[in-house]
Amino acid sequence: xxxxxxxxxxxxxxxxxxxxxxxxxxxxxxxxxxxxxxxxxxxxxxxxxxxxxxxxxxxxxxxxxxxxxxxxxxxxxxxxxxxxxxxxxxxxxxxxxxxxxxxxxxxxxxxxxxxxxxxxxxxxxxxxxxxxxxxxxxxxxxxxxxxxxxxxxxxxxxxxxxxxxxxxxxxxxxxxxxxxxxxxxxxxxxxxxxxxxxxxxxxxxxxxxxx
Numbered sequence: 737x738x739x740x741x742x743x744x745x746x747x748x749x750x751x752x753x754x755x756x757x758x759x760x761x762x763x764x765x766x767x768x769x770x771x772x773x774x775x776x777x778x779x780x781x782x783x784x785x786x787x788x789x790x791x792x793x794x795x796x797x798x799x800x801x802x803x804x805x806x807x808x809x810x811x812x813x814x815x816x817x818x819x820x821x822x823x824x825x826x827x828x829x830x831x832x833x834x835x836x837x838x839x840x841x842x843x844x845x846x847x848x849x850x851x852x853x854x855x856x857x858x859x860x861x862x863x864x865x866x867x868x869x870x871x872x873x874x875x876x877x878x879x880x881x882x883x884x885x886x887x888x889x890x891x892x893x894x895x896x897x898x899x900x901x902x903x904x905x906x907x908x909x910x911x912x913x914x915x916x917x918x919x920x921x922x923x924x925x926x927x928x929x930x931x932x933x934x935x936x937x938x939x940x941x942x943x944x945x946x947x
Contacts, residue, residue: 831860
């Protein structure tokens, strides 16, 4: 199932998804949320993903690791109190049309909520039109878009184009394994984040600008 290093890091087997709760209960005593996510959960996810690409990890294990990660995030969400008061900033998050990868987006959601954002998660495989409609409906301040497949980048570009036309005051941030800062600039995104903590920095920067 998981290779030995991942089992050691998570103290988790693919068949026991209750383990994240036991493991994280102990970790919360001396680690903060960012450390747990960035130094323990994300490296484990990345290691499974790399194994899948090299064909040393197979699809059932990949799916189980995603489920285990989801379980871990639910434990974190239930136990971590917000570090700051509500900011009044509304952030929409979505994985763009045609893309069904959402682990990275879910990490961003967890972190931004921890920093006081009101986060509306539209899920994965979301059309540009639906994202724009929701941004208008809730009065979004920021829209975060994720893509992990090159074939879905045109959907991201179209989403940003429609947002600029219909909601010009809304700022956009983009991220995902296939993106680069240069491409983000090319499609008109306001911010590019290489990882979840970069999204937090963007959010903090936005707060500073809007104060």
